[in-house]
Amino acid sequence: MKFLGVIPARFGSSRLEGKPLKDICGHTMIEWVYKRAKRSNLDDVIVATDDERIYEEVLNFGGKAILTRKDHENGTSRIAEVCQKMDGMDVIINIQGDEPLIEREMINSLINCFRNEPELKMATLKHRLATIDEIENPNNVKVITDKNDYALYFSRSVIPYPRKENMNNYFKHIGIYGYQKDFVIEYSKLPQTKLEISESLEQLRVLENGYKIKVLETNCQIVGVDTQLDLEKVKEIIKNKKISIDEE
Template sequence: MEAIGIIPARYGSTRFEGKVLADLMGKPVIQHVYEMAKKAKTLDDLIIATDDERIYKCVEGFGGKAVLTSIDQPTGTDRLTEVVNPIDVKIIVNVQGDEPLVHYTMIDELVRTMLEDDSINMATAIKRVEDKDEIMDPNIVKAVIDKQGFALYFSRSPIPFERGAQSKNFYKHLGIYAYTKDFLFTFTNLPKSDLEGIECLEQLRALENGYKIKAVETRYNTIGIDTPEDLEKARELLLKREEAKK
């Protein structure tokens, strides 16, 4: 297989326990994610990876494909490695289980970017910031990109800082990643880096160790469900998306 999608999903959350099972317009959040990702044309398979029986049974209930992983995996990325280890595949896409607005086109954009350039080991999605309030929001991760489209840095702080001139473009990072299988295992075997610990951003582990991350610009937006208020925002955005189709 050339590419598969893995959706790590856990029940525990400090701010919103069970968020992936929360009802959103008649469906659990995780079902929205799965059904949208399933539309991606570049994926040969799509699997939800969870360590929780409640999520596993929910996925079975709506006809999705899920596997139970070890409860000892520290991160969603580690859960990916457990699932893909026995699978013969070139590219793995990590789709966040708590982002019901993820669009399948974002997945296809990442996979095609990697298939077109064998030198790319890791890619992620970025979007131009349209709401200036997001620049100062530490929950919105900002990205600075070089001339070749690779990430220079990711931060919860407003970057670049506007001192000498105003930036024409601010980018925010969207939490979807693609890796080659080989690099996924290289990445998870790297020790947690200093910058990763400071910013609480796992992707900085790659940059701090000298690896490049291709940043693929998309026109689609996502929202992570971290609080009940986020669930309401997602509902409003989904309604707008449905209205736009009419």
């Protein structure tokens, strides 16, 4: 099986305009994401963007990029366009372009999952939540799974309901996905669903159409960058831990 990492990246953002090109300790955010993804067991990595500035930046630091249409409603739709243009890949790993501290272990766990279960259509990750504040925060998307680790539901609400308090029951969904290439294209053509619109979570479209999503637990914690405050937090982590963009 061949694995392609795709990093959707757009310039527009309601809370932090031009996120992919923001400087983080001498390198743009998109360079951090790309080079850390390249350290994994992926066969190749490509940035999918509709912005010439991002496209040129990726080429300038020696990465691969593809220009896509501007009318995509989400990253999955953009990835589907990439899939239709590229041959030779079996599984796509969707890597968020605003997570500059992505860990290779996270990507590799999805790769290994598809190698062990070649019929799998889609998989993602979860991380255990430790505090009530994290659990009640609607920005932390929660996921509950069945005994075989397939998603039952994703929600911004507290799930399961804490009738009997048990801190071991709460998991945050980590927004990195693996898909069979053909399934990405099929999924992107499905119309939006009621729960997807209500929760503003596109992965619910998969569940509402009767497909399964495997959810793997990870101990890795990542910091997504949505605001200037998040950006400064990432810079501090890199400085304090002396993280190099080219480390092996």
